[in-house]
Amino acid sequence: MCQTPLHGFLAALPKCEHHLHLEGTLEPELLFQLAAKNNITLPASKDAAFASIASLKDRYQRFQNLDDFLGYYYIAMSALLDAGDFEALAYAYFAKAASQNVRHAEVFFDPQAHTERGVAFATVVAGFKRAQARATADFGITTELIMCLLKHLPLAEAMSTFAQARDGGYFKDGTLAAIGMDSSELPFPPPMWRDLYDAAAAAGIRRTVHAGEEGPASYMTQALDILNAQRIDHGIRAFLDGDEALVARLAREGTLLTACPLSNIKLQCISSMKEFPLRKMLDAGVRFSINSDDPAYFGGYILENYCALQETFGLSVREWEGIAKGAVQGSWCADERKAEILAEIEDVVGKWS
Numbered sequence: 001m002c003q004t005p006l007h008g009f010l011a012a013l014p015k016c017e018h019h020l021h022l023e024g025t026l027e028p029e030l031l032f033q034l035a036a037k038n039n040i041t042l043p044a045s046k047d048a049a050f051a052s053i054a055s056l057k058d059r060y061q062r063f064q065n066l067d068d069f070l071g072y073y074y075i076a077m078s079a080l081l082d083a084g085d086f087e088a089l090a091y092a093y094f095a096k097a098a099s100q101n102v103r104h105a106e107v108f109f110d111p112q113a114h115t116e117r118g119v120a121f122a123t124v125v126a127g128f129k130r131a132q133a134r135a136t137a138d139f140g141i142t143t144e145l146i147m148c149l150l151k152h153l154p155l156a157e158a159m160s161t162f163a164q165a166r167d168g169g170y171f172k173d174g175t176l177a178a179i180g181m182d183s184s185e186l187p188f189p190p191p192m193w194r195d196l197y198d199a200a201a202a203a204g205i206r207r208t209v210h211a212g213e214e215g216p217a218s219y220m221t222q223a224l225d226i227l228n229a230q231r232i233d234h235g236i237r238a239f240l241d242g243d244e245a246l247v248a249r250l251a252r253e254g255t256l257l258t259a260c261p262l263s264n265i266k267l268q269c270i271s272s273m274k275e276f277p278l279r280k281m282l283d284a285g286v287r288f289s290i291n292s293d294d295p296a297y298f299g300g301y302i303l304e305n306y307c308a309l310q311e312t313f314g315l316s317v318r319e320w321e322g323i324a325k326g327a328v329q330g331s332w333c334a335d336e337r338k339a340e341i342l343a344e345i346e347d348v349v350g351k352w353s
Helices: 007-012 028-037 053-059 066-077 083-099 111-115 121-139 155-167 190-202 217-225 244-253 261-266 278-284 302-313 317-329 335-352
Strands: 015-017 102-109 142-150 178-182 206-210 231-233 256-259 287-290
Touching (some): 007 302, 007 317, 007 335, 028 083, 142 155, 178 231, 190 217, 217 231, 217 244, 244 278, 261 302, 287 302, 287 317
Parallel strands (some): 015 102, 178 206, 256 287
16 A cells, blocks of 8 residues: 555545446455355366465466456356355445445446356346445445446347346346446457447447557547447557547547556556556546456555555645546436535545645
């Protein structure tokens, strides 16, 4: 944890998280616990990393790229079988997030990764909903679920899962807040998913997409122009590639970019925190939020990401105020909830400025 003079402020600052994969919060301790409960044999005979909690944590320090990480990510999911497992997973994250003063979280989950293992869509969602209700009651945190479809699977399967959720009323009743797309980015450019996003737009469903990390900046432009995405996840490529026209457009249109600094380093999108384009994002006036992505794998939750940036860039209280308020304003919660969190931010800033 950072030792800067602003650590206390960063810890107290009310936060919104917009890029968090619930499956990516499956800590090795809970993984081994659930595997034992469900009689799941982890592949220790093929990969020594699964021999113990300690060896698995050590392996998580040495991902070579996104696909290397995803291999472990999907194996760990095999331990999630019943609604209680999904509730335990999500509640553990909400408790951790609340301890770091996350006040609102819009979190991803990957239904296809579970339904293809024989776990019913309704089972997954029921467990998450129970965790959400408990978290609101216990911590006062508000949350939204974003259903992500997997890019490495065929479009027809994504369309089928989307139709199941849409026709089952999960968007209409507020259970699901939006759709997104994740997993490997580079081989699967945004135009491949036009039909899915057109269907979501026609149904009035919010849309975000992973399109700003592995691929070129043009993926972000395609996400806006072809998919009509309202938010871009891992949205740093425009700055890394120096696409000034795209950056100006993002600022002008107020598009929220979700950014995950520690994740970017772990997956070798950037080689060090100094390469994270924080100053460029601030100078351009774009709206963005700082997030933890898959914190069980990448060595830090949201506060650790804030601290890593502060240690590198030495931001002021007012600069952090702008980041925090921009994240609130880019959220998909009700205006009344935004007003509550903005007031909380102003209260903390007033004590530290």
